[in-house]
Amino acid sequence: MKERNNIWRKRLDKWIGCPLLFMLGFFHQRRQAETFERDRALRIVLVKTAAIGDTILLSAVVDEIKQQYTNSHVTVICSNDNLPMVRLLCGVDDIFVFRMNQPVQSFLKLRALQKFDLLLDFGPWPRINAIISWMVRADYTVGFKRSHMYRHYTYDKWVEHLDTLHEMDNYRNILQGAGIQPAGRLPHFEASGGASIEHRPYVVFHQYPGGSMEKQRKWPEARWVELGQWLHQKYRIRIMLSGAPSDRAAAEHMESLLRERGVSAESIAGVYSLGEMIDVLAKAKLVISVNTGIMHLAAAVRVPLIALHGATSELRWGPLSDRAVVVKSGEACQPCISLGFESKCTDPVCMRNITVDMVADEIERFWR
Template sequence: MFQKRTGRLARFLDRSAGIFVLAALSFLRKRRSRPSHPRSFCFVKTGGMGDMVLLSAVIRQISLKYPEAEMTIVCSPENREAAELMTPCRVVVADHRRPVQLIRLRKLRTSDVLIDFGAWPRFDALISLLIPSRWRIGFRTEGQHRHFCYDEISDHNKKIHELDNYYNIAERYCEQTGVLPKLEAEKRAGLEKTVILHMYCGGHRYKSRMWAFENWAKLAKEIKNCGLYLAFTSYSAESPHLEAFLRNKGINAFIIADRPLVELASNFSSCLGVISVNCGISHFASACGAPVVELAGSVNPNRWGTLGANTVCVAPPEIAKMLCYGFEKDADKNSMDRVSVADVLSVAKKTIPLY
């Protein structure tokens, strides 16, 4: 999304008060033994849609190994719809802007195993404490001080893809590991010659991950010159900007704005291909089977790159420092400026049949 998911105050409290509260509560906790035959699971993962798309592959493998187990996922408003569509879990929303809603987590049914897939927010670790469970595991991430209250700790590795970290923490419960996210979607007629573009992204450092709008305009006109149709996806908050952009640049294209994910899945599975910045949409489109050209910019593709057999990444030739967790202040803010339209077209022609 074309906005930050959390405000400055929320991030400050998460970093300061969150660490203090977790450290204090750790003195009251006793380590518990891991259940040998779990019959219920609770998964915790707030954040954006891309996180949930990746995690859905792991949850699917757990459900295959434990088909009779009761499964609940506690997520954020931003990734709720992806959780409902892509996982077999009962979905419960935890919104940091609604404290009363968080207290109700105490009323959830006790799970045998709780897995906190959050790598750095103290918020996820705190709500993991609120949720009744018989055993709890979570990440110990360098410099984040969030691991004090788990029964077992899994060390987070910032040198591998986040999906691999998810598999590492849940490995003993998975039928297989290394399986990529996948969503079977109903095909929609009429999109066989349509390329879908997505220009926007969200998160704290979203500006460093966006490509210049002038470049998008040039790319769109090149694709139109190939005799293809264009569609742009956006959320409702971005639609006025997108409409003005297309009007000012004289680009004739469909706008797919703020549609349900099940409808987006049908569009992605039926189109010729997708070109997008690194975001939840790129991950979701790839899971739906679309050929995806991803513009990585400051995002480290080895950590957060979109995964898929028909997915390729366009990155600048040199990057001073990439985003690893998403909040680094010293990441290369101008990396997207070094991604040219010619670079994107060159890669796109190898992935999407533009001619």
């Protein structure tokens, strides 16, 4: 059974998680926050069990902690879903993988962990995150209170998770709830030179949103083909088609469509690891992506980026980079996704109404 977007896990998370957390919270005695000296060797655990994009944002949180508490020891509790990204976070000292398909064994191993000074849970809705946070031995815990999620009862302090803030600012509020004043750091990754890439200039197309609500965040295939033709005719630049291993067939199909039209295109879906993709993105002349983890990674390496937004708000999930622009169609129904799964839309006109001309205009602004 897959770990992410599994309908039965989501149902169990709600049916079991809500009453269990309410009961645990009824007996929970909330503790007072402690003021930590900067030179103290703090043991801090961060809970984040899903999503590559969210985990990229978490890199700035780790950076904030390590800059302010240089002797701190940071552990991240993740799942197999976001483990590859957690491994790339600078400043993480230990990783605990919570195996969603082995919850009992994972909970028992959590209790065996050494006690922590501080636990910060960055999951806005999964109740299992809150249960994990309760199981871990920590002197003080901070997590989100989200409307209608009923998951905040066991934290010593909760902060409101708000749609009106960028998720990075929601994360900063968690830090403030723990008495850590954020300095406004942003996700940042440096290319390592590990990926072998031909030096000819290229543009990266990332078409595949991944996760839930994929249909609502996709730009039509025909638009990508049209954009590829325009780029070839105007700039004679090659196009790299990135994606996960599960996107390989779709990316190879797109490669064939573009090559039939004389466009220099190459599918790299599933070819490079996440760490190698940092190099691929950093060396690109431009990245064009829908709202997904690769978009956030491109922003974090500060490559010129065009982010296509439809069902998701750029104010909530936009790229955090001064070298990025957002293109959207501006439909009255936008946005309809906040947590990642709540949209009822079956006809995403917001993405369909992003025209090639709109994207081409932004490309020309970058390359003037």
